[in-house]
Amino acid sequence: IGRVDTLPWPASFGLGRPATQAEIALLDIDIRPDGKGLPAGSGTATAGKAIFTLKCAACHGTDGGGGPGGTLVTSGAASGKRAEKTIGNYWPYATTVFDYIRRAMPFNQPGSLTNEEVYNLTAFLLNASHIINDKAVINAQTLPKVVMPAKNLFLPDDRRGGPEIR
Amino acid sequence: IGRVDTLPWPASFGLGRPATQAEIALLDIDIRPDGKGLPAGSGTATAGKAIFTLKCAACHGTDGGGGPGGTLVTSGAASGKRAEKTIGNYWPYATTVFDYIRRAMPFNQPGSLTNEEVYNLTAFLLNASHIINDKAVINAQTLPKVVMPAKNLFLPDDRRGGPEIR
Amino acid sequence: AVAVVQTSFAKAVQIGISGTSFPADDPTKRPGVPPGERGTRSLFEKAAKKPSDISSRTPLQDLYGMLTPSDLHFERHHNGVPAIDPAKHELLIHGMVEKPMVFNLADLKRFPSVSRIAFLECSGNFRTGKETLSPQDICGLTSQSEWTGVKLSTLFREVGVRPVATWFLAEGGDAAVMTRSIPIRKGWDDAIIAYAQNGEALRPEQGYPVRLFLPGWEGNTNVKWLRRLELSDQPYMTREETSKYTEPIKDTERGPGKFRQFSFDIDARSIITFPAYPNPVQPGWIEIRGLAWSGRGKVSRVDVSTDAGKSWHSATLQDPILDKAHTAFRYLWQWKGDETEIMSRVTDETGYIQPTIGQLLEARGPDMGGYHLNPITAWQIKRDGRVLHRPETWK
Amino acid sequence: AVAVVQTSFAKAVQIGISGTSFPADDPTKRPGVPPGERGTRSLFEKAAKKPSDISSRTPLQDLYGMLTPSDLHFERHHNGVPAIDPAKHELLIHGMVEKPMVFNLADLKRFPSVSRIAFLECSGNFRTGKETLSPQDICGLTSQSEWTGVKLSTLFREVGVRPVATWFLAEGGDAAVMTRSIPIRKGWDDAIIAYAQNGEALRPEQGYPVRLFLPGWEGNTNVKWLRRLELSDQPYMTREETSKYTEPIKDTERGPGKFRQFSFDIDARSIITFPAYPNPVQPGWIEIRGLAWSGRGKVSRVDVSTDAGKSWHSATLQDPILDKAHTAFRYLWQWKGDETEIMSRVTDETGYIQPTIGQLLEARGPDMGGYHLNPITAWQIKRDGRVLHRPETWK
Ligand code: HEC
Ligand code: HEC
Ligand SMILES: [Ca+2]
Ligand SMILES: [Ca+2]
Ligand SMILES: [Ca+2]
Ligand SMILES: [Ca+2]
Ligand SMILES: [Ca+2]
Ligand SMILES: [Ca+2]
Ligand SMILES: [Co+2]
Ligand SMILES: [Co+2]
Structure with missing residues (x-):
């Protein structure tokens, strides 16, 4: 939905500079649900468990079961109302796990993990949440295909103003 | 020009407290051109000169002729365009001299003068500006009667907006 | 410089006529702080944010x-x-x-x-x-x-x-x-x-x-x-x-357990900021003051109730009323010392009226979560002048 | 805590894939300052008042x-x-x-x-x-x-x-x-x-x-x-x-040497704040920005000249335009590198048009003093991009 241009402005103000592919690549760390953005590399739950114990368990508990940084691993759908909202019941896309861990964790050393470490940790958390089996290899091809329990929980906003309370 | 009261408000909000005559007297230090507000006491140029030398001359020069605090004594009407604007050519009311000195001077010890000192200093500055003679006694009766050279220099503002530049 | 001023001030008290009646720290009797590069905040003012982690x-x-x-x-x-x-x-x-x-x-x-x-x-x-x-x-x-x-x-x-x-x-x-x-x-x-x-x-x-x-x-x-x-x-x-920024909703067609996503708009809301806890009030005339706003446009009106929601009165809105902006409202009220509840309710230019928590619960279901909650908020006025929040309970 | 972060950062650089390409003080790689009671101003920001006595x-x-x-x-x-x-x-x-x-x-x-x-x-x-x-x-x-x-x-x-x-x-x-x-x-x-x-x-x-x-x-x-x-x-x-706050005027009926007293109203005024000394400009598109105001009501319009006053163009006023308030104005201009002068002129809702210093002199006389001076103010744009005040001289 671009816009027809009716402003009495120059086509370009000539400010800024073209971005190079190299500098875009450096910053373009996001991962889309379709897997766009996933780097080379791969991981497994077993390798992930070792890294998790070392770098994550202090804040999230052994196996992600809970700690000062919050709980990462529970299972069951959101219909079990008292269950904490976690990867296993409230994350609609597996790609988000990779994206979020890589950009923000560990909380005290953000941005310090290698892609390989992130793949391993992702595999570990998906396995601990009973979404993938413990032999599964997680990489750019397999991760977007993981179907998450929470996939169909979300509806778009239907609040629109006006008298109706939603 | 009071106002007809059409507000749907109580006649009084009942806030604040009545002022006592004593506390009004303590704060009511202003002097009007008609002499309202002048206290008991009196002064002469001779006595004023001594006080001036002690408490004022450091900033305004010997006899008020000029210093870091500005010039107090010159004479001649404002038509002498290069003359500094002082008591002798630019102050329309003598009462203002008493009022201002008492409230604001000496600059480094404001509010420290007795009424008697202020009368004396006023007499000194009016005499030095050739407005009263050196025998004149300045008090609540005589000060408002002193006719200042600048009395008729001032006109009310005639700017009113609209296209005309004034 | 301070020492000089204090010394000369002590002297002034002895010789001055009104000096003895003014407090020793009378600011009219000592030069103030000269002009500076950055202004200051009075040390008597304590307004501060309340931090959590x-x-x-x-x-x-x-x-x-x-x-x-x-x-x-x-x-x-x-x-x-x-x-x-x-x-x-x-x-x-x-x-x-x-x-x-x-x-x-x-x-x-x-x-x-x-x-x-x-x-x-x-x-x-x-x-x-x-x-x-x-x-x-x-x-x-x-x-x-x-x-x-x-x-x-x-x-x-x-x-x-x-x-x-x-x-x-x-x-x-x-x-x-x-x-x-x-x-x-x-x-x-x-x-x-x-x-x-x-x-x-x-x-x-x-x-x-x-x-x-x-x-x-x-x-x-x-x-x-x-x-x-x-x-x-x-x-x-x-x-x-x-x-994170998603919340449970009631989906009448597809059943319970659904969540709202990409819920961007801030629903219209208002709150009375005076009188309010922790500041007590005295009987007499009170200007009830607060803020109202809507993420969907301008505030159209604010109503205030001083009888726990039984009757509502139109508050005055402070100009300018801007699009998607906090708008100050005021309502003059005489408090006679009786126990009551006061509250405000905004209507925005789309016609949306700020709901009660009950209306929100009915529309969103009992497990509606903690996002986009904009209920009418009431203050209890106690006989002794204490002003307390009226807690909402639903879980 | 800082030491720990720095140590772990050094390690991250060794093992990380993108770490080596980021500067050592990359703010994405170390936790920031926690929430506080009062906000701060960036130490990189130097805006300050200019004090005199x-x-x-x-x-x-x-x-x-x-x-x-x-x-x-x-x-x-x-x-x-x-x-x-x-x-x-x-x-x-x-x-x-x-x-x-x-x-x-x-x-x-x-x-x-x-x-x-x-x-x-x-x-x-x-x-x-x-x-x-x-x-x-x-x-x-x-x-x-x-x-x-x-x-x-x-x-x-x-x-x-x-x-x-x-x-x-x-x-x-x-x-x-x-x-x-x-x-x-x-x-x-x-x-x-x-x-x-x-x-x-x-x-x-x-x-x-x-x-x-x-x-x-x-x-x-x-x-x-x-x-x-x-x-x-x-x-x-x-x-x-x-x-003090009185000024020489020209009184055509009673002759010269008269002074205006109780001159309360602030006459309408405007000034371009960008481009302005001491900041130089580069050729290209420039949004000329400034403030306009009047003590008599709202700003009705602001005109901008980029050719030393020969022609004038209507500037855009930023909403809300408030009574007796600074109003931001903007005018988009392409500077091709030639020497010129730019200036702004406000009209208020009474129809008063900001005068030149020449108009003020003509209306008030040659000795008009230093109060209530609101002349159109021009900036010289030099070929090298320097922006200088165009001084007014009349005494
Ligand atoms: C020093 C404490 C700490 C460490 C170490 C830590 N985390 Fe976290 N983690 C947190 C905190 C705090 C949050 C919540 C951050 C927020 O709310 O934005 C969090 C959030 C998360 C979340 C999102 C949870 C949710 O439900 O949204 C994931 C996933 C996660 N961490 C994974 C990890 C992994 C994997 C590691 C190790 C590589 C790790 N964390 C190490 C403190 C920590
Ligand atoms: C420490 C310096 C200082 C001393 C001492 C001082 N003055 Fe001043 N005086 C000033 C300054 C500075 C001003 C201008 C204040 C202002 O602009 O508001 C001034 C202004 C005045 C004015 C007004 C001048 C005008 O044209 O508006 C008078 C009158 C005056 N002083 C009288 C006195 C007398 C009388 C004394 C002694 C009792 C005195 N001053 C002592 C610094 C001083
Ligand atoms: Ca991308
Ligand atoms: Ca009085
Ligand atoms: Ca005194
Ligand atoms: Ca000030
Ligand atoms: Ca990295
Ligand atoms: Ca913040
Ligand atoms: Co939302
Ligand atoms: Co004036």
Whole structure:
């Protein structure tokens, strides 16, 4: 939905500079649900468990079961109302796990993990949440295909103003 | 020009407290051109000169002729365009001299003068500006009667907006 | 210099006529502080934000008018406030655009600019559950500033956003590298790449040197310390827009257990900030004061009840009433000392009327979560003048 | 904590994939500062007032939008900023009233209140004479805030001002015990006894805890640190309103040598704040920006000339355009590198058009003094991009 241009402005103000592919690549760390953005590399739950114990368990508990940084691993759908909202019941896309861990964790050393470490940790958390089996290899091809329990929980906003309370 | 009261408000909000005559007297230090507000006491140029030398001359020069605090004594009407604007050519009311000195001077010890000192200093500055003679006694009766050279220099503002530049 | 003044003051007391009647620290009797480079705040003024580990709340009950002092603007961040050198900070715009570009701060400031006064509210801005809560505690995650920057549409035009782009990702340069996906229509409509706040550069806590500002949209989408925008034909489903800023709803067609996603608009809301806990009142005339706002446009009216919701009276709105802005309201009331409850209710220009918590529960279901809660908030006035929050309980 | 982060960062650089390409102080790689009680200003921001012995000027060329940060609001005082304990400060209203009353700060805050955004300008706000002057130097004695307080008419009503009263004296509690006489109509009209500024308590430099605010009137009449109002049937002819804030005029009927007194209104004025000295420009598109205001009402239009006054173009005014308020204007211009002069000219809603210094001289005479000077101000754009004030010379 671009816009027809009716402003009495120059086509370009000539400010800024073209971005190079190299500098875009450096910053373009996001991962889309379709897997766009996933780097080379791969991981497994077993390798992930070792890294998790070392770098994550202090804040999230052994196996992600809970700690000062919050709980990462529970299972069951959101219909079990008292269950904490976690990867296993409230994350609609597996790609988000990779994206979020890589950009923000560990909380005290953000941005310090290698892609390989992130793949391993992702595999570990998906396995601990009973979404993938413990032999599964997680990489750019397999991760977007993981179907998450929470996939169909979300509806778009239907609040629109006006008298109706939603 | 009071106002007809059409507000749907109580006649009084009942806030604040009545002022006592004593506390009004303590704060009511202003002097009007008609002499309202002048206290008991009196002064002469001779006595004023001594006080001036002690408490004022450091900033305004010997006899008020000029210093870091500005010039107090010159004479001649404002038509002498290069003359500094002082008591002798630019102050329309003598009462203002008493009022201002008492409230604001000496600059480094404001509010420290007795009424008697202020009368004396006023007499000194009016005499030095050739407005009263050196025998004149300045008090609540005589000060408002002193006719200042600048009395008729001032006109009310005639700017009113609209296209005309004034 | 102080010693000199004090000595001469002591002397003045002995010789002066009124000196003896004034207090020893009479400010009319000693020269004050000379003009300076930066103004000060009186040491007698104690208004402060209330910090938790993850946020800090604006002291609404201590403020006046519609603006929030920049250093009292609420904070919410996900791994602290970064220290950014503006000379090194850049904004990259790429993805579905003709010309991927990098803009430094000087570039951004040279584009045509815009200013607007608007509120910013966190969608998690509600607390209740006990009587001893102040407006700051209940809803201190809303603040208002004049924001200045370049319209995002101007930058979209500059980089040549492709017609296929329907969303964009906004990414921050903080330690959380915060990301949110935003529908492109908001970018073309009124989004601002803001570099100034209340006349000066953004404050670090509000995204210095540059942030996304989306008038009327939930705080988290207004990505601070903005470093990158990527145009896309789909949302990115970031952690914030899936596992976090989503809330349980009642879906009558598809059954329970559904959640609302991409719930951007801030529903209309108001709160009385005076009288309010912790400040007691005295019997007599009281000007009831508060703030009202809507993420969907202007405030149309505010009604106030002083009898626990039985009857409502139209409050006065302070001009100017601005689009998506805190609007001050006032209602004059005579309190005779009886126990009662007072509350306010806003109507916005779409006709939306601020609901009670009961109406929200009915519309959203019993497990409605903690986001986008905008209920009418009542203060209990006790006979002894204490003003207490009336807690809402539903879980 | 910093040491730990730095150590782990060094390790990250060794093992990380992108770590090696980021600068060592990358704010995405270390937790930021947690939420706090008061926000901060970036240490990279240097905007400051310029103090003299008697005043301090707002850095207009460094600001954005229409508001002035409270700590950058201009200062003008006659013997320093007093330190006032608000619990001890009172306002006495007496003279031609039915009930002489004393109000403390809590009393004043309980009355019906009002807020408005308005400028405050010193009538001595003009400098020229050399090329190296910035907007701050030329006209930094104007600033804008949202002021909140009680309308003076509300207090007049409370004390019962007698119909014979035609003036009132306003007196400050500073070391100058500043006094001005004000026509009573201003008190009934829109005068505010202000206790708040930009959402919080007044700043000490602006009159804490309470000041007189007279929208559109010369700064000196807006008595700060207000302690007393006396109602009278004549003006007091204080030093400020006789020997100081008066100016030479041309009186065609009564001859030369006359002076204007009680000249309260601020005439309409505008100034371009960008481009402006000391900041140079580069060829290309430039958004010319500035402020326009009038003490007589709203700004109706601003015209900008980029060819030394030969032709004029209508500038865009930023909403909201408020009564007696700084209004931001903008005009998009392509500078091709030629030497020229740019300038702005405001028209207010009374139809008053900002004059040239020549028009002022013709209307007021050759010796027009330093008050109420509001001439069109031009910036010379040099071929090398330097921007210099075009000095006005007439004495
Ligand atoms: C020093 C404490 C700490 C460490 C170490 C830590 N985390 Fe976290 N983690 C947190 C905190 C705090 C949050 C919540 C952040 C927020 O709210 O924005 C969090 C959030 C998360 C989340 C999102 C949870 C949700 O439901 O949204 C995931 C996933 C996660 N961490 C994974 C990890 C992994 C994997 C590691 C190790 C590589 C790790 N964390 C190490 C503190 C920590
Ligand atoms: C420490 C310096 C200092 C001392 C001592 C001092 N003055 Fe002043 N005086 C000033 C300054 C500075 C001003 C200008 C104040 C202002 O602009 O508001 C001034 C202004 C005046 C004015 C007003 C001049 C005008 O044209 O408006 C008068 C009258 C005056 N002083 C009288 C006195 C007298 C009488 C004394 C002694 C009792 C005195 N001064 C002591 C510094 C001083
Ligand atoms: Ca991407
Ligand atoms: Ca009096
Ligand atoms: Ca005394
Ligand atoms: Ca923040
Ligand atoms: Ca890395
Ligand atoms: Ca000041
Ligand atoms: Co939402
Ligand atoms: Co004037």
